[in-house]
Amino acid sequence: MIDRLINQIETKENPTVVGLDPRLDMIPTFIKEEAYEKWGKTPKAVAEAFLKFNKTIIDEIYDFVPAVKPQVAMYEQFGPEGIQAYIDTIKYAKEKGLIIIGDVKRSDIASTAQAYADGHIGRVKVEDESFEVYHEDSITLNPYLGYDSIEPYIKHCKDYDKGLFILVKTSNPNSGEIQDLEVGKEKLYERVGKLVSNWGEEVMGKRGYSHVGAVVGATHPEQAKRLRELMPHTFFLVPGYGAQGGTAKDLAVCFDKNGLGAIVNSSRGIIGAYKLEKYKKDFTEKEFALASKQAVLDMKKDLQGALA
Amino acid sequence: MIDRLINQIETKENPTVVGLDPRLDMIPTFIKEEAYEKWGKTPKAVAEAFLKFNKTIIDEIYDFVPAVKPQVAMYEQFGPEGIQAYIDTIKYAKEKGLIIIGDVKRSDIASTAQAYADGHIGRVKVEDESFEVYHEDSITLNPYLGYDSIEPYIKHCKDYDKGLFILVKTSNPNSGEIQDLEVGKEKLYERVGKLVSNWGEEVMGKRGYSHVGAVVGATHPEQAKRLRELMPHTFFLVPGYGAQGGTAKDLAVCFDKNGLGAIVNSSRGIIGAYKLEKYKKDFTEKEFALASKQAVLDMKKDLQGALA
Numbered sequence: 001m002i003d004r005l006i007n008q009i010e011t012k013e014n015p016t017v018v019g020l021d022p023r024l025d026m027i028p029t030f031i032k033e034e035a036y037e038k039w040g041k042t043p044k045a046v047a048e049a050f051l052k053f054n055k056t057i058i059d060e061i062y063d064f065v066p067a068v069k070p071q072v073a074m075y076e077q078f079g080p081e082g083i084q085a086y087i088d089t090i091k092y093a094k095e096k097g098l099i100i101i102g103d104v105k106r107s108d109i110a111s112t113a114q115a116y117a118d119g120h121i122g123r124v125k126v127e128d129e130s131f132e133v134y135h136e137d138s139i140t141l142n143p144y145l146g147y148d149s150i151e152p153y154i155k156h157c158k159d160y161d162k163g164l165f166i167l168v169k170t171s172n173p174n175s176g177e178i179q180d181l182e183v184g185k186e187k188l189y190e191r192v193g194k195l196v197s198n199w200g201e202e203v204m205g206k207r208g209y210s211h212v213g214a215v216v217g218a219t220h221p222e223q224a225k226r227l228r229e230l231m232p233h234t235f236f237l238v239p240g241y242g243a244q245g246g247t248a249k250d251l252a253v254c255f256d257k258n259g260l261g262a263i264v265n266s267s268r269g270i271i272g273a274y275k276l277e278k279y280k281k282d283f284t285e286k287e288f289a290l291a292s293k294q295a296v297l298d299m300k301k302d303l304q305g306a307l308a
Numbered sequence: 309m310i311d312r313l314i315n316q317i318e319t320k321e322n323p324t325v326v327g328l329d330p331r332l333d334m335i336p337t338f339i340k341e342e343a344y345e346k347w348g349k350t351p352k353a354v355a356e357a358f359l360k361f362n363k364t365i366i367d368e369i370y371d372f373v374p375a376v377k378p379q380v381a382m383y384e385q386f387g388p389e390g391i392q393a394y395i396d397t398i399k400y401a402k403e404k405g406l407i408i409i410g411d412v413k414r415s416d417i418a419s420t421a422q423a424y425a426d427g428h429i430g431r432v433k434v435e436d437e438s439f440e441v442y443h444e445d446s447i448t449l450n451p452y453l454g455y456d457s458i459e460p461y462i463k464h465c466k467d468y469d470k471g472l473f474i475l476v477k478t479s480n481p482n483s484g485e486i487q488d489l490e491v492g493k494e495k496l497y498e499r500v501g502k503l504v505s506n507w508g509e510e511v512m513g514k515r516g517y518s519h520v521g522a523v524v525g526a527t528h529p530e531q532a533k534r535l536r537e538l539m540p541h542t543f544f545l546v547p548g549y550g551a552q553g554g555t556a557k558d559l560a561v562c563f564d565k566n567g568l569g570a571i572v573n574s575s576r577g578i579i580g581a582y583k584l585e586k587y588k589k590d591f592t593e594k595e596f597a598l599a600s601k602q603a604v605l606d607m608k609k610d611l612q613g614a615l616a
Contacts, residue, residue: 023419024434041437073420077427079395079441080388087387103420107413107450109480111331112381119385126332129349133387142415144452144475146482167452172417174454178500183489188496192486 001137001163002205002213002235005099006260008066014300015255017101017237018061018292019267020089021071022050026272028285043078047085050075053288054089057271060293062096064300069101069237069265090135101165101237102136109149117152121162138163140215140237143192150199150212157203157211164212168193168227171217171240189223190230197231209235209261216254218246218264225253228261236262241299242269248306259307270295309445309471310513310521310543313407314568316374322608323563325409325545326369326600327575328397329379330358334580336593351386355393358383361596362397365579368601370404372608377409377545377573398443409473409545410444417457425460429470446471448523448545451500458507458520465511465519472520474504476535479525479548497531498538505539517543517569524562526554526572533561536569544570549607550577556614567615578603 009015024032024046031049039045058068070093075086090100106116120139123130141150143166156162169179169189179189193214200212210233216224218240228236236254240246241264254262273279274291283291317323332340332354339357347353366376378401383394398408414424428447431438449458451474464470477487477497487497501522508520518541524532526548536544544562548554549572562570581587582599591599 021420036435041434043432043434043439043441046434071416071420071423073414073416073423073427076391077423077432077441079427080392083384083391084388105415105450106381107415107452107475108379108381109478112329112379112411115381115385119381119387124351124385126349126351126354127344131351133351133385142413142450142452144415144450144486145478145480146485146487148480148482167415170417170453172453172456174456177454177503178452178496179454181491181496181499183491183496188486188489188491191489195485 001099001157001161002209002211003207004137005066005163005235005263006205006207006209008099009260009263012064012066013304014065015263015303016065016296016299017067017069017263017265018057018065018270018296019069019071019103019265020054020057020271021074021267022053022271023074026268026275027053028274028288030286044081046078047075047081050082051085051088055092056289057292058093058096058098060289061296062093062098064293064296065098067099067101067263068093069103071103071267087134094135100135100137102134102139104139105142105167106139107142107145107149109145113149114152117156121153122156122160136162138165138213140165140167142167143196147195147199154199154203154212162211165215165237166196166212168196168214169216169220169223171219171244171246175217175220190226193227193230197234200234204233209233213237215239218251218254219244221250221253224251228253228256232256238262238264242266248302252306255307264303266299270299309407309465309469310517310519311515312445313374313471313543313571314513314515314517316407317568317571320372320374321612322373323571323611324373324604324607325375325377325571325573326365326373326578326604327377327379327411327573328362328365328579329382329575330361330579331382334576334583335361336582336596338594352389354386355383355389358390359393359396363400364597365600366401366404366406368597369604370401370406372601372604373406375407375409375571376401377411379411379575395442402443408443408445410442410447413448413450413475415450415453415457417453421457422460425464429461430464430468444470446473446521448473448475450475451504455503455507462507462511462520470519473523473545474507474520476501476504476522477524477528477531479527479552479554483525483528498534501535501538505542508542512541517541521545523547526559526562527552529558529561532559536561536564540564546570546572550574556610560614563615572611574607578607
């Protein structure tokens, strides 16, 4: 997976991943009305509206970004129909050549971890038949339970050419409450970073990075810099750009000297661009996906400037 | 939620929660064959078989246990149809008066945490309509991201009379890798235990326990004992009994002097009882749910013995 991701980043000349985290207040009225007319104001209507919204944006951006990151919670909250929209979004994005990072942040052990691994990045078996269910290329995970909660996924990285991004240092205001605790002479997130780096050693790709990556927030540049040093072979998924306050300059420390080693997420700033002051004057609601495309191009330029 | 759970534990005189974690190799052949005949060897057939299996067990045990804990991964891996079976299992168990602990171990921040909270223990809004989607009474969560990843759920505990069980010390072999790290003069799990206890102070029930509980594994009795002292107002959900090696004597330390304060999970040992040496001679495959009932009664006796 990681080699495919790096190739895509080089081809598109853009280390941006678009977070497909739709919310009802972000969906243009004409899409919502059409869905409500068919299904009433129901979870099914929301699921259909989300899928339409996502597909329209994907059509405009797939030439300019390497990957998308759907946030499963936004779909899961609407039940089975929401989950179907999550899966259909992923399948559509894959048809367009995009790499999928499923933002699921699962954490469990033993046969439960195996079940998540099989469903999301492996295959589930029904007697002599097997099925790919969620179709992600990689997913995010939470490390709190230790190596045996990660192991089944690592095996699938090998067997199915998949990837992982494990939470190390998150971008939220209270992330330090546990992650910044002092463990001996280092912070907990540094210790977790080393563990994640070790776990990834057995599944190295061909471009110097492991299939096991890390989530490192853009809102803590000094900490990200330290983690880049500690984890030279770990690719970073960087949330927190834009809406959460992280700037391109802040997150430049996440990249290596070749301008690789990280992919930066933006969600609302891209999929909700048509609602932002910056784009409102140039794009109508009907042109929401064109606004997203412009936001992608602006973000690419912003990142390239900071990495130059 | 926590008061309802305590009342149920007292009424049934049993601090056992049955883990509804079905796996295909646990489902009796006649249930599987019936489902395959209708739907082929597909995720839909598995979902139907899981639901039938769960309902039959629930029918036999609901008089003797206070709660069930479906593990969402077992259903989620089979996609939307699996999720539907998860929801239908929950609705059926609630009709029988059982308290539901949804074992989802989610971890995320901001609007994403809000989405999980709304879907699982709140209501999702579609304009002026709102829907209860997953119907759990309580869910499990992972604390690694800090308080702002928990806050939206705590608000729902107040607004919808719901509960939480937050991972503190898990039962798996590698749980110590991160959870047992030394933080100053204490272990990380002790620090996390104190945090969880503090987070729970604002949502106290009427029986001395908070709606915010903790997951504390039965496989580490000394650590559980220490946590019981540190968290006197926190109810424990205790995994690891039976299949994972924890004994009733080990986990007695999780209870308070009144024999309350904890609920002990068993999954395979109950729902897969008919496959165990101990029950195989007395129950046929067709009588799998009667074997589950017997296993519940045996576990109740075992726990009562250790608590006496």
